[in-house]
Amino acid sequence: MKRPAPELLLPAGSLDKMRAAYDFGADAIYAGQPRYSLRARNNEFRLEQLQQGIEEARARGKKFYVTSNLLPHNDKVRTYLRDIEPVIAMKPDGLIMADPGLIMMVREKWPEVPIHLSVQANTVNHASVKFWGKVGVQRIILSRELSLDEIEQIRQECPDMELEVFVHGALCIAYSGRCLLSGYFNRRDPNQGTCTNACRWEYKTHGATEQSDTGEAVPLKLEGDFNFAREQEAAEKAFSGCGDGKRHPAADRVYLLEESERPGELMPIMEDEHGTYIMNSKDLRAVEHVARLAEIGVDSLKVEGRTKSLYYVARVAQVYRQAIDDAVAGRPFNPDLLLQLEGMANRGYTSGFLQRRPAQDYQNYITGHSQFHRSQFVAEVREMGADGWAEVEVKNRFDVGDTLEVIHPQGNLQFKLESMRNMEGAPITAAPGSPLHVRIPLDARYAGALIARLLIDQPAEATPA
Secondary structure, eight states: OOOOOOEEEEEOSSHHHHHHHHHTTOSEEEEEOTTTSTTOTTOOOOHHHHHHHHHHHHHHTOEEEEEOOOOOOHHHHHHHHHHHHHHHHTOOSEEEEOOHHHHHHHHHHOTTSOEEEOGGGOOOSHHHHHHHHHTTOOEEEOOTTOOHHHHHHHHHHOTTSEEEEEEEEOOOSSGGGOOOHHHHHHSOOGGGTOOOOGGGSOEEEEEEEEOTTTOOEEEOOOSSOOOHHHHHHHHHHHHHTOOSSOOOGGGGOEEEEEETTSTTOOEEEEOBTTBOOOSOBOEEEOGGGHHHHHHHTOSEEEEOOTTSOHHHHHHHHHHHHHHHHHHHHTOOOOTHHHHHHHTSOBSOEEOTTSSOOOGGGTBOOSOOSOBOSSEEEEEEEEEEOTTSEEEEEESSOEETTOEEEEEOTTOOEEEEOOOOBOTTSOBOSEEOOTTOEEEEEOOGGGTTOEEEEESSOOOOOBOOO
């Protein structure tokens, strides 16, 4: 049967981000319930904001899902029905849940409430999809560990279930979010909503040796700086000639890991024949697979990132909106969409498990920090003046002479900044950064726009509205 275009589902950590997601093309957003979602930190939604968000979504003809997907200990089970009752009274379009016990409790008391099974439940096969369908779950958010072919097989076996797939955002080093690293380092349990993203911190590696009597890793006395990339390359060369199944001596190497905020605290890690894994996954990007996912019949394409910036929400929504519209209209994939996503901070991109590739495609070995390959978010338009000068709130430095890109739901525009003024009207040449407000010449139709500074030379050209 012919299915409608897939829903574009964006994250919202605040009302402003929710509005940006809708403005730039999202069909739906998801926001976390206080205390019971996996983004208890950096979550601006409380009951009043949830109510306002749901009302605004309904007025726009959009959908609003509430995430309630932590894996609760007994204390939170005890208070759950009490705390979810006012949320359900707001009539969100669905609850995103992971715990079977909480799902059972909601189904028993409010059987009419649509429940979407969180990716945290790790659904990887059609039998599990059918099971959850039988207990009343409406939509399954499939595990990130599935390939396109496996997703297609699940759709064929379960034609009546709604399926949702992640297409963009951070990838965990654990199985779809079930990480213990943050809890290990600073007692903040990721499965209780307080993840500190320890896998994304900056680490250094130190050479070490293992004591034969105790097994303890002891730092080596090094001459000069330890170069992990060089050492790993040497190990890979050593293994390239091993095809006899014998264990090579390099497999017994030991390294010590040092997190940048904990100098001197050296943690042992082991290297085997597959290399040394330092946790920092590349980011998921599947915009090039939107057409295939739409053809398969996936109901919703989901973007990760409730803690990301307003710029992230707007840019990603705009790009994936175009990809979906192009796919539904039968237009070929536009490679420029890849370049637009490169403009955001990222750790390198991968299509994850959607296409089976060697492990090194997922792992970001070389560049552990975010990169600004093409552009940087620098300002937000706050007010348009009658004289053709717009007041902008500065986020990052930009200068007269820079090529800027205005990002707006009605179309983007690239232009060279020829002049700039301070709020008193005096000419200036630089806006050094937040929380400064300055004025730049800008057409009134770009009220509310976001502004990025292009970091590579490109011809300035307008994108038609």
